[in-house]
Amino acid sequence: MTSLAIEAIALYWPILTAILLGLLLQVTPREKLGLLYAVLWNLATLPCLNGIAEWAGWWSFETSSPRLGGLPLSLWIGWAALWGALACLLSKKLSLWLVVILMALIDLLVMPLLEPLLVLGRQWIFGELFLILGVLLPGLLLYRWTAESTHLGRRTTLISLGFALLALVLIPLAAHVGSWATLLDKLTSQPPINQVCAAILATLLSIPPILAVREFVLIGRGTPVPMDAPERLVTTGIYRRIRNPMQTGITLLLFLEALYFFNPWIAFSAISILVYSLGFARWSEDSDLSRRFGKDWENYRDQVPSWRIRLRS
Template sequence: MLTVPVIRDVLLFLSFVFLFYLALKKDQNSRINWAMFFSSLWIASTLPLFNIISVDYGLWSFAEHENTVIQMPWDLYFVWIVLWGVMPVYFLRGNYMHIVSGVLFWIDFVLMPMLQSEGLLTLHEYWWLGDLLLIILVFLPGYLWARIFIYRKLVWLRALMQMFVMGIFLFLTIPFCINIYFPFQPDYFHSDSLTTQLSFMISLPSLIAVLDLVQKGKGTPFPYDQTNNLVRNGVYAYIKNPIQWSFTFIFIPISIYYDNYWILIGTLISIFYVIGVSNHQEHEDMFVRFGKEWDDYNNSVPSWIFLWKPEHYPVGKIYFQKGCNPCEGVHSWFKEKETVNLEVDYEDNYHKKIAQVTYVDYLGNEYRSVDAIAHAFEHINLAWASLGWFMRLPVIHELLQVIVDGVGFNEAPCEIENGVRKQKT
């Protein structure tokens, strides 16, 4: 009779064999390969986190002698990633999501009591609920990520999942790995509000960069899920690598929070990676995709230092509605400012009727009301652009729009009668 250790060794061996087969087989499908990578990345990032939470809440626990930093055996963790992140995507291409989820839940429901009987695992009363949540929060999102990547759907969701995984990597995985070699206890003497503010300031350029890559570039930050358009406005008019800049310097507030300055090694590694690997690959790929447009942009915008004035900002146009006192005031304000390549005009010279204000960028994207003003701020300087980036953030944008609408700048056109602004009906 096969024992659990033998079964684990066999599963580990078969997992490696399957991965070697995928790596060496002919007729590689790059889209499927990257779909398997994305699915595995999600599972590899979220499985340890969910398992630690499950152990802490008493849903299950692995044998004491198997304890690791992720509180589960490393070989089981690796096999789990292959079984959930690689095989279903390779064989089913992201299809039959409900059936696959049900089958995996049934397998776990049968297998986990067997592992308990062999002394590897201890299950508690509501372990089945934890396993159900494991399917919903770990497997399903990873499988969904693979599916929407294969079929090129929901670009905003693909970008959101990338950000979530990178957040786990930066704020949890790296500190945990450093703690293995340089043990530390978090010191909460430092002000949480200060660390939060510093983290937000460093993260803001990358958050807006991701938003622009999705909305304007029609792609994501990952080079293997690339954009269709070269984004040259927004934060990209001030610095060439805003995401890499944020990624590099975010280790400063993280090290302050954990009170461990070994974490700053991440900043050095990031700089060396960008200079030695990323820049070479990115520049070559961007030139192939965008040619002279990329060459001109690359030569006009720095990689690591923010410009104060965006001298090469692509032409943008902002149109205001006539006969609306608040609109006239904002129109005059922009006219008086020293903007870069911002054309300020009235709706008469636009091809359709507008409400209050509309901004049109060089790619033909339209933005209205709060979004329009925020984009126009980017034509002034870094200080005003930073305010515009804050205004464009999800939730912040919606709240500002509610306030603007609440004081009379709603979407209905307005007119002046005897010096009083009235809404047209």
């Protein structure tokens, strides 16, 4: 079988099977949200952990088709559909650990058949275990915790980590032709003083979003995702100083990356997020919070800036 045929099957079979199973099962709104989280988790972590697997010599992909972190885009999406959607839907009827075993058996049977697309190393089984623990299992737990509205702190941590990887790692990776080697070479080729200053500034810019997530969990009892938003209006902690610390922090971090790598595509991504945040997201947020919290939100909105820190209380 040719590499192109393997990629087509790997892309369409999991997607179509997941869609069919989703239509057959009764999926609640919370379960749909959990499926979305699980798919995004898989999309965020698969290229990162696959890069480690290739570096360790567990396997490599040999294809001329576009890749992200060494992973062909077709397999990236298909794998995310298999582990992020199909596996989670199966867990509605089967125990979580049985689903993990089933997915592992599928990989153990299928991966040796993917030649010439996939070249396996002698210890590739360790890579399989590595991805099960780092990608499949957290995705399944994230789906279950979301569907059952449990483990708020843990699921918010996974959600935040997934979105951070998508925005701050995969965007720069894609901007550097999807190659870890190119990205890491560009990262380490800067003078030491630039590396130190960038690391310090990135750490400082990361503090407001982290503090914001903490307030959402502890005070608001919700996540940063609008469909899973806090139950209470959060005006404490970092929110006493700025209304949008997460959007501000992520946007500034992307601009920092664009400047560090001197890459127009990362800058375009930052500008796109900024335009979206100032446009649709701002309108949607104001409409939703006005409906849910009324005067409390309006008073808070009038007193606290959206994208700059208020120095005086």
